[in-house]
Amino acid sequence: MAKRGFGSGSGEQEKEGRKKITKESFRRGLRIFSYVLPYKYKFIVGLVFLALSSLTMMAFPYLVGKLFDSSADTASAPLQNINMIALGLFAVILLQGIFSFCRVYFFAQVSENAVANIRRDLYSKFVQLPISFYEKRRVGEITSRITTDVAQVQDAMSITLAELFRQVTTLLVGVVVIMWMSIKLSLFMLATFPVLVALALVFGRKIKMLSKKTQDELANTNVIVEETLQAINTVKAFTNEMFEVGRYRSTLDKAVKTAIKGAYYRGAFITFIIVGLFGGIILVIWYGATLVANGEIARGELVSFVLYTVFIGASVGGLGDLYGKVQAALGATERILEILQEPEEPTDKSIKALGEVPRVSGDISYRHVAFSYPTRPDIQVLRDISFNVRAGEKAALVGPSGAGKSTIIQLLMRFYDIQGGGIKVDGKDIRDISMTELRANIGVVPQEVLLFGGTIRENIAYGRPQATEAEITAAARKANAYDFIQSFPEGFDTLVGERGIKLSGGQRQRIAIARAILKNPAILILDEATSALDSESEHLVQQAMDELMKGRTTIVIAHRLATIRKVDKILVIENGEIVEEGSHEELSENPEGMYANLLRLQFELS
Numbered sequence: 001m002a003k004r005g006f007g008s009g010s011g012e013q014e015k016e017g018r019k020k021i022t023k024e025s026f027r028r029g030l031r032i033f034s035y036v037l038p039y040k041y042k043f044i045v046g047l048v049f050l051a052l053s054s055l056t057m058m059a060f061p062y063l064v065g066k067l068f069d070s071s072a073d074t075a076s077a078p079l080q081n082i083n084m085i086a087l088g089l090f091a092v093i094l095l096q097g098i099f100s101f102c103r104v105y106f107f108a109q110v111s112e113n114a115v116a117n118i119r120r121d122l123y124s125k126f127v128q129l130p131i132s133f134y135e136k137r138r139v140g141e142i143t144s145r146i147t148t149d150v151a152q153v154q155d156a157m158s159i160t161l162a163e164l165f166r167q168v169t170t171l172l173v174g175v176v177v178i179m180w181m182s183i184k185l186s187l188f189m190l191a192t193f194p195v196l197v198a199l200a201l202v203f204g205r206k207i208k209m210l211s212k213k214t215q216d217e218l219a220n221t222n223v224i225v226e227e228t229l230q231a232i233n234t235v236k237a238f239t240n241e242m243f244e245v246g247r248y249r250s251t252l253d254k255a256v257k258t259a260i261k262g263a264y265y266r267g268a269f270i271t272f273i274i275v276g277l278f279g280g281i282i283l284v285i286w287y288g289a290t291l292v293a294n295g296e297i298a299r300g301e302l303v304s305f306v307l308y309t310v311f312i313g314a315s316v317g318g319l320g321d322l323y324g325k326v327q328a329a330l331g332a333t334e335r336i337l338e339i340l341q342e343p344e345e346p347t348d349k350s351i352k353a354l355g356e357v358p359r360v361s362g363d364i365s366y367r368h369v370a371f372s373y374p375t376r377p378d379i380q381v382l383r384d385i386s387f388n389v390r391a392g393e394k395a396a397l398v399g400p401s402g403a404g405k406s407t408i409i410q411l412l413m414r415f416y417d418i419q420g421g422g423i424k425v426d427g428k429d430i431r432d433i434s435m436t437e438l439r440a441n442i443g444v445v446p447q448e449v450l451l452f453g454g455t456i457r458e459n460i461a462y463g464r465p466q467a468t469e470a471e472i473t474a475a476a477r478k479a480n481a482y483d484f485i486q487s488f489p490e491g492f493d494t495l496v497g498e499r500g501i502k503l504s505g506g507q508r509q510r511i512a513i514a515r516a517i518l519k520n521p522a523i524l525i526l527d528e529a530t531s532a533l534d535s536e537s538e539h540l541v542q543q544a545m546d547e548l549m550k551g552r553t554t555i556v557i558a559h560r561l562a563t564i565r566k567v568d569k570i571l572v573i574e575n576g577e578i579v580e581e582g583s584h585e586e587l588s589e590n591p592e593g594m595y596a597n598l599l600r601l602q603f604e605l606s
């Protein structure tokens, strides 16, 4: 059902994307031009060419008028004049061509570089924003900042700006020139023609809106087709075939009505253009002709005048369109700047090799930790969590789904800040340790391993990008991954496919283990996969995990209790609290306890 809004919503979205042009929004929009500053000389050269190309174009009507006049002028060596003027016209066009090329070339250099810098800054911002930022927004919305919004800014910097400049120059220079030719005719023209063009513009908008509405309504009819065909069993089971046909017909009827209304306006628009605009030109020519007849202006001047009128009309029309584009660009700019101003996580910006980060010994202690997620502040996810894991010890978190196990781990990595209590590593509050140092000391093997789209080698080396080939191979061996990697024809160069889909679940996990081995962290987090692997793969993964855990403080989020019998300490979590704590033996001896209960449940299930 959610899909139904799809078609009709897009119009709204488009409106939202636009920003009313106020002094304030314009001033803020200009801030994006700080990205142009490093290329300001090229930008200025581009502007000069833009001015030159706009101005040379304005000579065109004038010369055409002169050409026309010289054809009638039989007295003074007419042919020579005609030829000269025609040559002049060619020169104007040639210059216009050259200037336009230079303008496009220089503006492209500026806009491409500036836009790449905006994209780079946005991306760098994205990866440094805290996780909580991503929880408030959808990924699609965020990526559209770096694609659609930036593209709009690029358009504004190159095309829109140039167009705006050209239209305004045409309008101003055009009006001055025609005024100079004949004030009378100019006033007559300005009182009629631009008004007609402006009317055409308003008319055009209305038609655009109607055609958008028709599209949206057609999209609505498609939603019905899609929905019912996907759930055809349900339609048939309820014998609702005719009901759906009726529903489809009524939405189709609506779409047809809107389309016909649109066609009606389109027809009227064409008539208006033919009668109104051309009528306007006829009026100007008529009035101009009477002035020629009275000897107030020359014939050639009338020709120039009519051409200038067409130029001015086109620029008035163009400006209307540009207004919309500037609005859209201001909206996009504002959204980009908003992201660029978001506060980042306080990580260390200098790229350091892992070896340079001080190593912790791995004592972990939670004291009365209380927490709720920033997106749901009213729900207390952790209430009063206190426990210790000494350096080198292994602890397991168990408990029902949603109890808060993953949350406890996320807090250790400072993905979120806690609201009460404190977490210490080596006796030091984690808020006082640099975030980069803290995270560099923690290795994670997640539940669902998502690999990047490159080769197996690149994916393992992600644990420590500076690792040598020999270190990568050794890590793969320790993670029980070497044999299966070698069994592929391309070995370590095998591409894993998008998100690692070309590998099995167990293989992906072993790659993740190799990655963690390479990182060689003091603290290890193992988030056990919920779905069991086949026993062969399970055995290989478990062996690799055991190897990885050696000598590291480890916290396992356990879903299958069989794998954690050997850990030093089991913490049973329920509703954000630790309800039991002890070794497997201790906890299983208490038949009333939650752990024993979970054990029985799993035993019955398996």
Ligand SMILES: Nc1ncnc2c1ncn2[C@@H]1O[C@H](COP(=O)(O)OP(=O)(O)OP(=O)(O)O)[C@@H](O)[C@H]1O
Binding pocket: 135, 373, 375, 376, 381, 399, 400, 401, 402, 403, 404, 405, 406, 407, 408
């Ligand atoms: N990012 C989040 N924003 C808001 N609430 C969340 C977020 N992540 C988890 N929660 C909520 O916090 C509670 C604890 O979730 P958590 O993922 O820590 O549970 P868990 O014990 O790890 O569960 P599972 O075993 O199913 O992975 C749940 O009620 C969950 O809905």
